[in-house]
Amino acid sequence: MHIAYLTPExxxxxxxxxxGMGTSIKNLVEALVELGHEVTVFVYGQAVDAVFVDHKITFHLIAQKKYQLGGFYxxxxxxxxYINMNKGSIELLEAPDWTGITAFMNLQLPLxxxxxxxxxxxxxxxKRAQKFKxxxxxxxAVSxxxxxxxxxxFAGEKSMELFNLPKDKLKIIHYGLELEKFNNTHPDTYEKYRLLNIGTLIxxxxxxxxxxxxxxxxxxxxKSTLVFIGADSGDVQTGSTSTWELMKEKMTTNxxxxxxxxxxxPYNEVQGQIKKAHVCVFPSLAETLGMVTIESMALKKAVVNTDIGWAQDLIDHGVDGFMYHPDDIDSYVTTISRLFNNRELVKELGENATQTIQNKFDIKKNALxxxxxxxxxLNL
Known part of the structure; x- marks a missing residue:
């Protein structure tokens, strides 16, 4: 097949x-190419227009344009x-839901x-208000x-419900990882008491x-330490331009x-940081899956994760990780402290986590x- 993807990242x-979205697309695209399919990636919102081929993938960078009025349209x-002019032999286009980028588009391809x-x-x-626009x-876009x-x-069923779409048009396919790129040959080697969180500060x-x-x-x-990795961002609730500055205000002196x-x-440095961690912790309030969770599990890490909706597809609580609501602070504290002092439990969780990833999140299987x-x- 010849498949195209539209993405901002x-x-x-x-x-x-x-x-995270871009990473999930990259993993899928590379697996499809490995299977012999042809892939084109249209990336919008870029600084310049460009076309290039890398690892048998054709990339079209579409420069951001400014308009005096009606730029959204x-x-x-x-x-x-641009897509219609360059569709060539493309059989199908996949696009993200974020911002409804395909709204107003009359594409000459199944979407x-x-x-x-x-x-x-x-x-x-x-539970926050959404702009009408x-x-x-x-x-x-979804219509x-x-x-x-x-x-x-959870992400699929909730999205279909919110947009009032027929559920028979939905397919659940997990994101996947190139498992051969996630090897931790020394899972017992890590910095004791080191917590790691990866993701945009939001x-x-x-x-x-x-x-x-x-x-x-x-x-x-x-002796506990906590490391944050990710871009800083503004805060909608307070209007602050830096979530990190707001976070610092909440920290005790110790x-x-x-x-x-x-x-x-750089993405190629993230694995090293994961391997150094004693425990990876992701108390997220809103995700569709959470790539960093499955990446950490693939690297045999003990993970303490959110328990909201989507997380039920990732973790079997107490078997290959732990899950609590982000507001359940005491459970996070108790469990992390327990992991800090139970080397065997950390090892057991890591081994089980890797097995879960191999069974459910192998990109080669998910690409098929x-x-x-x-x-x-396409009724093929």
């Missing part, structure tokens, strides 16, 4: 944005025109939308899709709950002395699921 040195029409996490979904999960764009894919049951990731957790933990385990913020680091579904949508 993709981890590549020539592309300006890369995040005219830029989408520009993307539409599948993958629920990476729309503004509609996140506003509902976080965002809801309108996303609703219009034009032929079918839908979601990475977890309220919905549970960063304030994690600070509260660490404030208590450091009083119990004074906690602040034991917390490090490394900022956003995607192809089967694409063919079903």
């Amino acid at each position: 993709y981890p590549h040195e020539k592309i300006s944005n890369g995040g 005219f830029y989408r029409k520009h993307i539409e025109k 599948i939308i993958r629920f990476h996490g729309s503004d509609t979904y996140f506003c509902h999960i976080e 965002n809801k309108f764009f996303e609703k219009k 034009r899709a032929n079918a839908f894919i979601a990475p977890t049951n 309220r919905k990731k549970g960063v304030f709950q994690l600070i509260e957790t660490f404030n208590k933990l450091v009083e119990i385990e004074p 906690a602040a002395a034991r917390i490090s913020y490394l900022g956003k680091i 699921e995607n192809i089967d579904y694409y063919k079903l949508v």
Whole structure:
């Protein structure tokens, strides 16, 4: 097949944005190419227009354009025109739900939308008001899709419900990892008492709950350290331009002395940071799956995770990780302290976690699921 993906991000040195969604697309695209399929990636919102081929993948960078009025409409029409002009032998286009980028587009290709996490979904999960414009764009975009894919049951079913879409058009296919790239040959080697959190510093990731957790933990385990990795962001609730600055205000003196913020680091350095961690902790309030959770599990790490909805597809509580609501601070403190002092439990969780990833999140298996579904949508 020849499949195309429309995305605002993709981890590549020539592309300006890369995040969890981009990583999941990259993993899938590379697996499809390995299976012999042809792939084109259209990346919008870029600094310049460019076309290049890398690892048998054709990339089209579509520069961001500015308009005096109606940019939300005219830029989408520009993307539409570009894709239609360059569709060649492409049989199907997949696009994300975020911002309803395909709203107003009349594409000359069947369209599948993958629920990476729309503004509609996140506003509902976080119980915050949504701008009418965002809801309108996303609703219009999904109304034009032929079918839908979601990475977890919760994210898929909730998205279909919010957009009032027929559930028979939904397929659940987990994100996947290239497992051969996730090897931890020395899982017993790590920095004792080191906690790690990876992700954009934003309220919905549970960063304030994690600070509260660490404030208590450091009083119990004074040798504890906490490392944050990820880009800083503004805070919608307060209007602050820096969530990190707000986080610092919540730290006790003892906690602040034991917390490090490394900022956003190159993707190829993240694994090393995961391997150094004693425990990885992700108390997120809003995700569709959470790539960093499955990456940490693949590297045989003990993970203490959120328990909200989507997490039920990832972890069997007490077997291959632990799950608690982000507001259940005491359970996080108790469990992390227990892991700090039980080397065998850390090892057991890590071994079980890796087995779970091999069984459910192998990108080679998941790529085949995607192809089967694409063919079903196309009636092939």
